[in-house]
Amino acid sequence: MINFPIIDPDSPGKMLREGLRAVEKRRGIHLTLHDCRGILCREDGRPFFPDRGMHTHPYCLSGRFELPGWNRRCHEECMLRAEAAGDRLRKPFLHHCWKGVTELVVPLERNGSPVLLLYAGVFRTPGASPPDDLTPELRSVFDTLPSPDGQLSEELALELQILGQGILYYADLCRNRAGTPQGQSSQIRRFLEEHAHENVGLAELAAAMHLSASHCCHVVKYHFGKPFHALLRQERIRRARNLLESTGMPLKEVAAAVGFRNEFYFNREFSRECGISPGEFRKHREKMPVVKQQAEQLCHQ
Template identity: 35%
Template sequence: MTFFEDITTSNAISQLERILLDIEKRWKIHITIHDHKGLLCLPDGHHILPHRNVHQNICCRWKARQPDVHSRCLAHCKTGAIRLLTENPVPTQTICWRFLTEVIVPIHRGREHVATFFGGTFRLPDSQLPERGEPQDDEYWRLYRTLPEWSDSCGNEISLLLQMVGAGFLQIANRLYEEYLNQSGRAGHIRRFINYYANTDTRLKDLAKYLGLSESRTSHLLKQTFGCSFHHLLNQQRIRHAKSLLYSRNLSMQEIAEQVGFSNEFYFNRIFKKIERVPPGILRRQILNPPHE
């Protein structure tokens, strides 16, 4: 996809957001991205599209202000839509419990489901709608009527579009990370080692063996090159990875801790707060439930 070729680490956030905004304007849709594996995180831990994990259409924004309603919506996106793709990992139409419909497209890296793109949102044709909702839902139904009506032909076009966009995003994410890891010299070797082994029980002696140096020489090299110890560098990488996983609604905090290399959730929370100055649970709530205007 040629329009991704000029994207670099320094402009990725603005450029990829611009691409999505252009697509949304042309197709009159909203695109939401659930990043399950940190696909869209830069090497420094910053997410490329930090606000794309929340549905922004007018009906979903209305529901987000209703706590009881919002919890059911989160359950639908977190479990219902993802379960559909687990059972049948191809682009499909999904209909939520408030009759909003959209296209969901799984993005795979090899056989691994790394992200889900949502494209919509549409209202159902009148023939598929139930009778009038309760009186307190008048405002919701008024907003609902302003949405474009779903059609299979439009859904198929959006499905193809999101598959191409997802493939492009995967391509640029892989390229940016390769550029980060392929630095020359010992700094590059150390980054590659830390990146590859951060989720294991690796130790300073393992890095020393990899570099062909003594442990004391390796420790001195780390402080000289990165200004920190081996364990601090290792924990930085683990927390960087953990921050990217906080964007996924499908992982518990214990599962995130285990995936990034911590033996238990308590120690993970302590190290995360030490590095990021905020507990992971609070940061996750800020990410997944940003304030709505």
């Protein structure tokens, strides 16, 4: 009897990662996940996909951190512009990069705005030329890239929409099974998941639950033992930890993605919650295990 793999709802990360690798192998592509709001993580902020937030195809990665201005251009092109296009189009599209390559981008929505972008590629853009300052090694890689195939793109678009919805489903299921009660507390948690990156407060939660602000305040404290603003801050910090570990997003953009009004406020609140600044957290996350453990402990006190 064949022992088929099963996705564990309590800890789906491993099997989801294996599923992505299976799609890559079968299709001959690289997949990148842009977690727009930092929601693909465990309760402690550890990302499900720590190695998927940056394009890892050799052509995309090589030279990015060595040649002047390349990292900035890659970030602007494949994150800012692609996300803006996903927000505008709300459907799969082909994104043409300044390096002469093309990727299929599939946006996944929640409450009318993209929360996840799946990138599949890379393909050589028909008629495009690579940058003039491309090294001979990278030019040889460019020459071996396949051209985009219409049928492949259509099949991938459907496949990645289903895959992306499955990823979002298991991320939600994992968090809901991690001790989240049902009833009003479940409504509060769901509100945080859907709106933490927006400019919301107790008034908006009360309206969503059809309660007065004072009654809603008591309900939140009854179920969670703390006021709503503390829950909101913790949710944003949790998402920020995910993005700091799994992406190279600048701190200013991490702050905006998870709902902080500016980088200064983000630094202050992150340090208050975790006992370490966002920059220090990113710098020492992998290099200093002791600091990593201390930050995790402080974030759960």
